[in-house]
Amino acid sequence: MRHALILLSISATSLFLMSATPLQSQTEDAQSIRMNQVGYFPNGPKRAIFSSIHKSDTQKHFRLIDATGKKEVFRGILTKPEYWKSADEWAAIADFSQFTQAGLYVIEVQGGVLSAPFQIHNHIYEYALNASVRTFYYQRASISLDANHAGPFSRKAGHLNKSIPYHKDLGKAQNARTASPGGWYDAGDFGKYIVNAGVTTSLLLMTHERFGSIFPDGSLNLPESGNGTSDLLDEIRYELEWFKTMQDADGGVFFKVTPLKFAGKVMPADDPSLQHMIGKSTSSTLNFAAVMAYAARLYGDVDQSFAQQCLQQAEAAWQWALKNTSIRYTQGTKSSNYKDVQTGGYGDQHFEDEFLWAKTALFLATKDSKYSISIDDLPEKYSAPTWAQVSALALYSIILNEESFAKKVSEKAKVMVQQASVKILKEVMAHPYRINQMNYIWGSNIVPLNAILTLSFANHIEAHPVYLTTSVELMDYTFGKNPTGYSFVTGFGTKSPLHPHHRIMMADGIEPPIPGFLVGGPNRGRQDANSLKRYGGYPSQAPAKSYRDHTASYASNEVAINWNASLVIALSFLEHQRALSIHEPK
Structure with missing residues (x-):
């Protein structure tokens, strides 16, 4: 029932936003006003972008109008237009941060151009x-999703994986099979990959460690709700139970469970492809060790037996990795192994970051000196966490548990995050769209979210309003204040993705997408350009506008669990802080 209420609330909010006022314009001019389509905090920064402007347009007015009474409540002047090469457009800012009254509003720019409410x-x-x-519940494999918990998106179970073959290149006995049920589908396909699941699960565990009170038992309407455990921990455990099936007898960890090539546009229960246990590598083993050690620490007060098993498996994985320090996973026709495999490769050639991450997690779980961290173990530079670069996850754990580490170790970790945060602040202040520097690679939408994550740790080290207000403004990009005019989260905003590259949403026969998924976003590589030609291609060659809301656009419109994990922890930070006073610093 709770989920039904959530869906109704989301639907009602969307309908309210889209139809509450006759002032809303559906013209292209209206889409030239880019703002956070979900809304703004009363005491936070409030800026919108006007892109239909010439560089010579100065002293152009805008006004804020009460959408219900059509009364002007605020008036201001757009900033001087600035050119942004990545978007190939001039843009000016409408700043109404001084206005703090709650309500429903539209922006009108001089000349009669109206925004959506x-x-x-x-x-x-x-x-x-x-x-x-x-x-993540909707990404669960191997079980049916019933209407009580999934609402209209209920579906039959698929990919039970009670007995799947090992890929022949693993060298197992002929006809050997194993069981690997459960876990989350990785993205728009039906594969399950330890490497991408590693950063995903770690970010969600970190969300619980930092903001766990936001997700009490019963808050997410899961099948496990009512068991006395945080719903977030319940959802994470569904993935961890799959993790446990991925460890080989020698401690090494298999790379993925997928078919040999991607499945078609079918529901899980209708997928005829055969999934295999594929690969074993240093990266997958260290991802496993880090996540299971982290889980052992956080689940100790919830289920001691489960936590102990997680730790035992983590330590076994670590021992295997020490003996196999550079085993890469490769596939495809040019590879010496797995030539017939075409699913996600998640290739990684450097494992120093994975060793640091796993070692840090094991030290915190055991306090054993053999896992102790020295200042020489830390990376030379800070990099926000991705599946291919995870050293920041170690730095975050050191910062959150600094009392467990030598002072010079924790101080270096903090300085690295603070220096990265200063860089982000400078980039946002200098950018026409008030965002940090983006290079528009695959999954570009996590760039501002990772910036929020970095700033949240700087705020943890030493609280300052600028970290929070900048994070609030960076989130505006995700929900519509960007050159495409899209809110990139399904179901939220007046213009959000309707056709994600996601097999279940393509095949379920339900017109609206499942709400809450973050799509990958603008991608300058446009690797799917050929497949999109028959559907009209991309709307622009500009990197910041290289996005297409079409099921065929796997390069810009796919979803992925790691991207959603970045969204979850960034939103959790803002939700955790919202009760505090938020003010735009002078």
């Missing part, structure tokens, strides 16, 4: 956060 209130991300976490 948006809200100002103190709970703008409550539903979006809830929905973004629940996407």
Whole structure:
């Protein structure tokens, strides 16, 4: 019933935003006003972008209008237009941060251009956060999703994986098979990959460690709700139970469970492809060790037996990795192994970051000196976490548990994050769209979210309003203040993705997408350009606008669990902070 209420609330909010006022314009001019379509905090920064402007247009006015009474409530002047090469457009900022009254509003730019309506209130991300976490439930493999928990998106079980073959290149006995049920589908396909699941699960565990009170038992309407455990920990455990099936007898960890090539556009129960246990590598083993050690620490007060098993498996994985320090996973026709495998490769050639991450997690779980961290173990530079670069996850754990480490280790970790945060602040201040520097590679939408994550740790080290207000403004990009004019989260905003590259959503026969999924976003590589030609191609060659809301656009419109994990922890930070006073610093 709770999920039904959530869906109704989301739907009602969307309908309210889209139809509450006759002032909303559906013209292209209206889409030239890019703002956070979900809304703004009353006491936070409030800026919108006007892109239909010439560089010579100065002193152009805008006004804020009450969408219900059509009364002007604020008037201001657009900033001087600036050119952004990545978007190939001139843009000016409408800043109405001084206005703090909650309500429903539209922006009108001089000349009569009206925005879509948006809200100002103190709970703008409550539903979006809830929905973004629940996407992991919708990604569950091997079980049916019933209407009580999945609402209209209920479905039959698929990929039970009670007995699947090992890929022949693993060298197992002929006809040997294993069981590997459960876990989350990785992205728009039906594969399950330890490497990408590693950073995903770690970010969600970190969300619990930092903001666990946001997700009490019963808050997410899961099948496990009512068991006395945090719903977030319940959802994570579903993935961890699959992790446990991925360890070989010698301690090494298999790379993935997928078919040899991607499945078609079918529901899980209708997929005829045969999934295999594929690969074994240093990266997958260290991802496993790090996540299971982290889980052992956080689940100790919930289920001691489960936590102990996680730790035992983590230590066995570590021992295998020490003996196999550079085993890469490769596939495809040019590889010496797995030539017939065409699913996600997640190739990684450097494992120093994985060793640091796993070692840090094991030290915190055991306090054993053999896992102790020295200052020489830390990376030379800070990199935000991705599946291919995980050293920041170690730095974050050191910062959150600094009392467990030598002072010079924790101080270096903190300085690295603080220096990265200063860089982010400078980039945002100098950017026409008030975002950090983006290079528009695959999955570009996590760039501002990772910036929020970095700033949240700087704020943990030493709280300052600028970290919070900048994070609030960076989230505006995700929900519509970007050159495409899209809110990149399904189901949220007046213009959000309707056709994600996601097999279940393509095949379920339900017109609206499952709410809460973050799509990959603009991708300058446009690797799917050929397949999109028959559907009209991309709307622009500009990197910041290289996005297409079409099921065929796997390069810009796919979803992935690691991207949603980044959204979850960033929104959790803002939700955790929303009760505090948020003010735009002078």
